[in-house]
Amino acid sequence: MTECITSLEYPGGIVAIDSGMVRPQMAACYLLETDSALAVVETGNNRSVDRILTVIAQRGRRVEEVSHVIVTHVHLDHAGGAGRLMQRLPNATLVVHPRGARHMLDPSRLEASARAVYGDEEYEAQHGALVPVPEERLLVMEDGGSLQVGGRTLEFKDTPGHARHHFCVWDEFSRGWFSGDTFGISYRELDTSSGPFIFPTTTPIQFDPPALLESMERLMERAPRNMYLTHFGRVQDLPRLAADMRAGVAKFVEWGERFATSERRRERIEAAMMSWLVERARAHGVTYSDASLHEIFGGDVVLNTQGIEFWLDNGR
């Protein structure tokens, strides 16, 4: 039986492919199509590779046409499948941030730290062994750099804040950013007649609120029409969403500072974040039960709180 793969097609030759991680429409990989070449932006993890290849074939294209695989940063939901995907794409170059390159060449540290977070059993179930990418197939992209996919120009901007090894990719043709995790998370299941619902995302290490705010401004300066989020899909209405993102980062900082010395710091930040998210979702017109909302937001609340705690302990 072939697995059902959700893919969403947007104008301008851009397709979001559900990477299959955790739950439907949680994490995307993108296929960028031009007449003469293809690019993949974000690889998902090892289990996403076959999905990407299936969608390429379904669209009547060939793996030989893929000229570039681009990862916004090296977290496993974005780049965990890079090595294995590159083995299947004979003509592709992997494009990565200068700070992420060594982890693509030798993913052993990335794998070890993920195993420490998930435990071996869950790590194996979710990810599997990471595959190194040969050096001659790697292109390290500096801030301000650009490349051509077919006739199409992509530009790269260093965007620290979520991670220091993060860049965003500007597609002039559609006036859109492949924003990785810099412009937060917006799940399509929370769309209402008011549009998309968005909130910031952090991780256990490298969360840097001022840097994240500045990176968002760098994206908005371009007056983009589209943001292609990894979690999940395209959003528009960007000035409103940027305001929501700024407010969200301000809340993360506020809770961090308020509960910094609390004995039950983690619990209190998590509780404040969950009730803020649920309240905002209600105001946005989301009608799921509280239990469903807790399920939708649960994983992100845990990760975001870890990010805030890391910032309290190391970054402030």
Ligand SMILES: [Zn+2]
């Ligand atoms: Zn992510």
